[in-house]
Amino acid sequence: MTNYFALLGLPEALSLDPEVVETSWREKSRALADSSSGSEAPLDHPDLNQARSTLADPALRLAHWLALRAPDSPADRSIDPSLMDLFSAISPVLEKTDKLLASHRRATTALTRAMLTHEAIDVQLQIQELLQRIQPLRSSLTGQFDDLEKAGGEDDFQPATRALGQLKFLKRWEEQCRERLLSLIAC
Amino acid sequence: MNEELIIGIDLGTTNSLVGVVDSGFPLVLADREGGRLTPSCVSWATSGEPLVGKEAFRSRMISPERTVSSIKRFIGRTFSDLTAQEREDAGFPLVAGRYDEILVAIDPETLATPEEISALILARLKKIAEEALEMPVSRAVITVPAYFNNTQREATKRAAGLAGLTVERIINEPTAAALAYGLDKLEESATVAVYDLGGGTFDLSILQMRDGFFEVISTAGDTRLGGDDLDRVIARHFAATLALGELSPGEEATLLARAREVKEALSIEDSVTARFPFFRGSASFELELSRPALEKLLTPVIERTRPIARRAFAEAASKGVAEVERLILVGGSTRIPLVREKLQEWFGLVPDISQHPDESIALGAAIQAGMLCGRVRQIILVDVTPLSLGIETFGGLMNVIIPRNSTIPVKAGELFTNAVDHQESMAIRVLQGERELAKDNWLLGEVTVPFTPGPKGSARVGVQFAIGLDGILEVLARDTVTGEDHVLEIRNAAIDVDDEAVERMVSESIDCAFDDMNERIWTEAKLKSEELLPAVGEALALVGHLVPADDLAGIEAATARVRSALESESHDSTALKSANAALDEATQTLAAILVEAAFSGLDS
Numbered sequence: 001m002t003n004y005f006a007l008l009g010l011p012e013a014l015s016l017d018p019e020v021v022e023t024s025w026r027e028k029s030r031a032l033a034d035s036s037s038g039s040e041a042p043l044d045h046p047d048l049n050q051a052r053s054t055l056a057d058p059a060l061r062l063a064h065w066l067a068l069r070a071p072d073s074p075a076d077r078s079i080d081p082s083l084m085d086l087f088s089a090i091s092p093v094l095e096k097t098d099k100l101l102a103s104h105r106r107a108t109t110a111l112t113r114a115m116l117t118h119e120a121i122d123v124q125l126q127i128q129e130l131l132q133r134i135q136p137l138r139s140s141l142t143g144q145f146d147d148l149e150k151a152g153g154e155d156d157f158q159p160a161t162r163a164l165g166q167l168k169f170l171k172r173w174e175e176q177c178r179e180r181l182l183s184l185i186a187c
Numbered sequence: 188m189n190e191e192l193i194i195g196i197d198l199g200t201t202n203s204l205v206g207v208v209d210s211g212f213p214l215v216l217a218d219r220e221g222g223r224l225t226p227s228c229v230s231w232a233t234s235g236e237p238l239v240g241k242e243a244f245r246s247r248m249i250s251p252e253r254t255v256s257s258i259k260r261f262i263g264r265t266f267s268d269l270t271a272q273e274r275e276d277a278g279f280p281l282v283a284g285r286y287d288e289i290l291v292a293i294d295p296e297t298l299a300t301p302e303e304i305s306a307l308i309l310a311r312l313k314k315i316a317e318e319a320l321e322m323p324v325s326r327a328v329i330t331v332p333a334y335f336n337n338t339q340r341e342a343t344k345r346a347a348g349l350a351g352l353t354v355e356r357i358i359n360e361p362t363a364a365a366l367a368y369g370l371d372k373l374e375e376s377a378t379v380a381v382y383d384l385g386g387g388t389f390d391l392s393i394l395q396m397r398d399g400f401f402e403v404i405s406t407a408g409d410t411r412l413g414g415d416d417l418d419r420v421i422a423r424h425f426a427a428t429l430a431l432g433e434l435s436p437g438e439e440a441t442l443l444a445r446a447r448e449v450k451e452a453l454s455i456e457d458s459v460t461a462r463f464p465f466f467r468g469s470a471s472f473e474l475e476l477s478r479p480a481l482e483k484l485l486t487p488v489i490e491r492t493r494p495i496a497r498r499a500f501a502e503a504a505s506k507g508v509a510e511v512e513r514l515i516l517v518g519g520s521t522r523i524p525l526v527r528e529k530l531q532e533w534f535g536l537v538p539d540i541s542q543h544p545d546e547s548i549a550l551g552a553a554i555q556a557g558m559l560c561g562r563v564r565q566i567i568l569v570d571v572t573p574l575s576l577g578i579e580t581f582g583g584l585m586n587v588i589i590p591r592n593s594t595i596p597v598k599a600g601e602l603f604t605n606a607v608d609h610q611e612s613m614a615i616r617v618l619q620g621e622r623e624l625a626k627d628n629w630l631l632g633e634v635t636v637p638f639t640p641g642p643k644g645s646a647r648v649g650v651q652f653a654i655g656l657d658g659i660l661e662v663l664a665r666d667t668v669t670g671e672d673h674v675l676e677i678r679n680a681a682i683d684v685d686d687e688a689v690e691r692m693v694s695e696s697i698d699c700a701f702d703d704m705n706e707r708i709w710t711e712a713k714l715k716s717e718e719l720l721p722a723v724g725e726a727l728a729l730v731g732h733l734v735p736a737d738d739l740a741g742i743e744a745a746t747a748r749v750r751s752a753l754e755s756e757s758h759d760s761t762a763l764k765s766a767n768a769a770l771d772e773a774t775q776t777l778a779a780i781l782v783e784a785a786f787s788g789l790d791s
Contacts, residue, residue, distance in 0.1 A: 026400065033567050046596040046653060053594065098623070108715055109771050110487065112722045114778035117785035178505055179621070185501050186494040
């Protein structure tokens with residue numbers, strides 16, 4: 001497996017400044033472009049792009065770090081009690097949104113679409129509220145990164161695995177919420 | 188040097204152009220008559236070789252059913268994907284081929300795929316370049332709408348191959364326009380949005396330009412929205428106002444041509460008169476149209492770009508790019524003053540009209556070509572894939588493997604294993620799109636992952652999905668034993684049938700292409716009536732008291748017209764469609780009042 005930290009010349013640290021990742025990606029891309037000459041050697045570097053998108057995202061970064069340090073640690077798929085409330089709040093809103101979007105897709109006239117506006121605004125607000133609940137939960141997990149690294153230094157990867165499980169849930173929910181929000185915006 | 192030369196091509200819906208970089212500057216090449224725009228038209232009006240470009244464009248009035256325009260709307264799509272409306276709007280007969288591909292049926296002996304027709308246009312551009320440069324040309328960069336999917340990109344590439352051109356790179360149209368815009372501003376840092384409304388497609392891309400990096404942050408679009416749609420709205424208005432009833436193909440072509448002229452003239456004048464001399468037999472018509480009246484017609488179409496643009500803006504914001512400093516307009520349709528006014532109103536930015544609406548994409552293609560052959564340096568272009576890529580999982584869901592707006596090139600791996608003992612292979616359906624259900628997305632095709640026979644769960648094949656700089660997918664399987672990658676073919680998932688059956692199908696569908704259409708259009712129109720009528724009742728119950736009396740009377744009259752058209756025994760689809768359109772238009776104010784009421788509920 002490619003070590004993305006090494007590829008971008010960065011320390012194998014869980015807490016990374018996104019700006020540092022960005023700067024390093026630019027430098028490496030520029031160097032690659034300068035060394036390639038025209039169409040003979042096209043600027044084709046999926047690994048660099050992959051490294052950038054992985055390291056810029058806390059959940060993906062943690063997953064990559066774990067895969068490098070403890071490739072055999074089993075995944076933790078349980079939902080922490082602290083996320084349970086959010087979990088039970090998200091599904092009904094997503095379901096409601098999907099129904100609304102389906103009606104919107106069926107609507108072919110300005111009038112039938114306008115009939116849905118009221119509800120669309122309503123669910124948009126609900127989704128935004130959910131997104132606001134996700135933020136602090138994620139921050140509290142990324143706030144543990146230094147501790148996770150320390151534990152990892154002592155060969156204890158269980159806390160990191162646990163945090164990754166939670167971060168993955170949050171990431172997925174956030175993506176689902178954002179996707180619905182974008183679809184609603186495009187209504 | 189000659190061998191090295193790469194041309195840049197803008198293969199447009201309405202017009203196409205070819206350019207090249209000379210002494211560091213991009214320029215558009217002219218044909219022998221000095222014309223830089225080649226109409227994207229092919230005609231079989233005369234016997235022998237088809238006419239291409241200007242000659243074809245001129246023949247569209249004389250022989251509308253043998254003249255093909257806006258073929259870009261059909262490239263890389265399947266026949267079953269087309270709505271009856273799209274088939275009707277095409278203006279030339281379309282039939283299904285054996286793999287559900289679209290065939291343009293000029294006559295039973297002259298069938299051509301959208302790729303073949305595009306190839307004729309590309310071959311003309313190649314010739315223009317060769318004559319202007321006085322040297323043979325075989326390599327090209329071709330632009331496509333940013334929102335083109337994998338299949339549409341591949342079809343474009345194949346069309347170029349048919350025209351004798353090797354495609355060195357496919358690039359996205361708004362990205363090309365950004366290159367043209369930014370070439371002389373490499374020292375500046377800016378975040379720009381490119382609003383590209385062409386003849387048939389709309390894209391909005393948001394880019395960051397910094398230190399010679401041109402990076403696309405987000406992109407959104409509609410590959411079936413452009414100037415063609417504006418022309419059609421105007422032509423329908425002509426037909427309705429002049430009460431022309433059913434139109435012959437020739438009459439329709441004339442109306443569309445006048446519509447386009449009126450649209451273009453009203454970008455400059457305040458009022459114009461459309462004349463239709465000897466339109467039907469000896470009958471001549473004329474009709475005056477003012478700019479406000481035109482704008483009222485165009486507004487609903489232009490409004491369709493708004494949510495798409497908002498989506499791209501919102502997506503850029505979620506990636507941390509909240510402030511867009513400039514809004515660059517390209518594409519012929521952005522000449523319309525209403526478009527510029529609306530954009531300013533929506534986004535609070537004075538549109539930047541420094542770019543040539545017709546030429547900047549070709550110039551950008553030429554710059555990219557120049558970059559590839561070393562004639563332009565300093566620039567690094569970083570683009571994204573417009574649509575999410577995924578595979579179908581059990582239960583018919585789409586599992587996203589590469590999310591949309593990922594920086595390309597990009598690759599992502601998935602591990603597959605055998606679900607039963609001694610399974611030899613597994614078929615994976617590859618999809619593109621944003622919908623949760625697999626069936627709602629584009630099916631790109633199927634790949635077969637081979638397994639080494641063994642007990643359940645023993646086989647392990649890593650499959651890599653890679654999207655290259657052209658935005659085109661390649662699927663590779665890694666043999667875990669040898670560690671070697673090999674390319675898996677993405678096969679069309681349609682069922683193969685024998686040649687004879689195909690011939691029969693094709694000839695039958697040509698014969699009944701038009702009969703079949705009337706019933707289909709009737710069904711589509713009926714659905715629309717059934718959607719609108721109850722909505723009118725509900726909406727009036729909610730906000731009827733807020734609607735001006737004039738509008739109410741108009742709605743009532745239009746409703747009655749739809750009802751009577753629905754009840755007609757003859758299934759007159761033209762009458763029902765125009766009644767629907769009238770009701771749709773009559774309820775615009777009502778719709779706006781509803782939307783406003785919904786938003787004002789927020790404040791209370």
